[in-house]
Amino acid sequence: MPTIMQWTKHLLEKIDKQKAYSAGFQRRYANEHILPFLAREYAEVYPGLIVASAGGTETALVTGNMFSALDVPKTGTAAVVVDALTERLLVGGLDAVDDKETSKILQNAWEGSDLDVMHQEGHREALIDSRAFASASREKNGDRAVVGIESATQAAVHRSQAPPYDVDAYLKIWTDEWTGDRRGMLRLDGIDQPLREDSVVHDDPQGSGVASRWIPDGDPISTGIKGVPVVEFAPRARLLLEPTSEIDRIATAVDVIDLIEGLMVFAGHFGAVPIRYGKGLDIPRDPKDPSKPLVGPDGKPVLGFKPRADHFWGTTSKDAEFGQLEPAGLASFVTWADHAAGVIRRQTKLPSGYFSLDLKSHMTGELLKVDEAPMVRRINGMGRMGSLNQSWRRLGQIILAIEVPSARVRVAPRWVDPETRIESQQVDQATKLIASGYDMRVVAERVLRWDPDVIDAAVGAAESGANADVFALLDPATRARLKAIPSADSDPAASA
Helix, strand or coil, X not given: CCCHHHHHHHHHHHHHHHHHHHHHHHHHHCCCCCCHHHHHHHHHHCECEEEECCCCCCEEEECCCCCECCCCCCCCHHHHHHHHHHXXXXXXXXXXXXXXXXXXXXXXHHHHCCHHHHHHHHHHHHHHHCCEEEEEEECCCCCCEEEEEEECCCEEEEECCCCCCCEEEEEEEEECCCCCCEEEEEEECCEEEEEEEEEEEEECCCCCCCEEEEEECCCCEECCCXXXXXXXXXXXXXXXXXXXXXXXXXXXXXXXXXXXXXHHHHHHHHHHCCEEEEECCCCCECCCCCCCECECCCCCECCCCCCCCCCCCCCCCCCCEEEEECCCCCHHHHHHHXXXXXXXXXXXXXXXXXCCCXXXXXXXXXXXXXXXXXXXXXXXXXXXXXXXXXXXXXXHHHHHHHHCCCCCCCEEEEECCCCCCCHHHHHHHHHHHHHCCCCHHHHHHHCCCCCHHHHHHHHHHHHHHHHCCHHHHCCHHHHHHHHHCXXXXXXXXXXX
């Protein structure tokens, strides 16, 4: 069995590898990644970086090889992909199959730990960094389960090599914002071991031969929980291989789109201004050295006119010729960009609406369904029928182990349908199901996705309306007219 220091050293190495792997993807998601080629080109074409003073009253121009007066375009395509998948990977909560009371406990724990919000952040971080974690613990002076979502840049796990392949060691490190000290928490079977980083290297007191600056900070704390209450979210995991970032497979295409955007600025800028040329011009010679042209204060030969688009060009030379170059068009760039976006769509299965918006034509419900179908299948493959479902199910079991140790139920994550639903389709489907005899409450929950409170109010209103005296609901004038109408069973003679 590894010692505390061996576990710590091993997991610290994993954290360092995870941080190095995800650094480029973090920059791309944050729209901070700049292509070096574009940085050099923009510094050459638009030299200088304008820096304002704190009060904004003074400005200075900073020049250099990589400084540009115009920011290099960054499209943020990586964030579009990650956010599109994140907004579809939604979990509504955790249920205990055929056990309403236990389901309420799970739902309270879900909302009590803000997982109705934070589960999306866990999915987002897992898509960017290739993995994220949920760590559960018992609240202080209580019996409730508290769950936190952790980043792969701060935490790492080790999994057992036999079924059910649960986490058997977990380490999280952080920096104390008040003291600047580095702290950590190592979680093993049934214990939490606080750690701190010392300024000197220590040998392992348990005699493993390992040395590290990270040492125990106090005695181990018993968790009262069997195993390590941590789960790993890895939406793109494979057997025997490390999970990968969602941005990994599209990083080249994302950079190509940024490149196209940057070059389009050049094409648009210089295409809008006529590029004129002249040849056979008389160039004044330097009186001191006639072999050289006369140079002006700007270091360029004196032409007798300013070669600008908004100036008239003229010369007395009879051999002079002037012309204008054909500017570059943007159509080829648009085609190129559409191709790169198509590559990303093939890799990610995202619908066309995330990359282009045509306001001239609107998709019908059926066409929208076809356009989204590949993405819906992929979302379900990662969520409802994938590794994320396994992780949330395991987390539900950990929550019950903390709050209701005697519970023996099957936990089922409640995934939200990733398909875009048209309101008219939902209403039509719900109406037909209720007319066919399906329970109104189940239809409202599963089809219309109403909240429980709304469902209770709607079902109550429907039931009270069904049991009400319809005649009593009419206004007095209508009731009087209806009463004056003789019934079919009445005696005509008596009516007369």
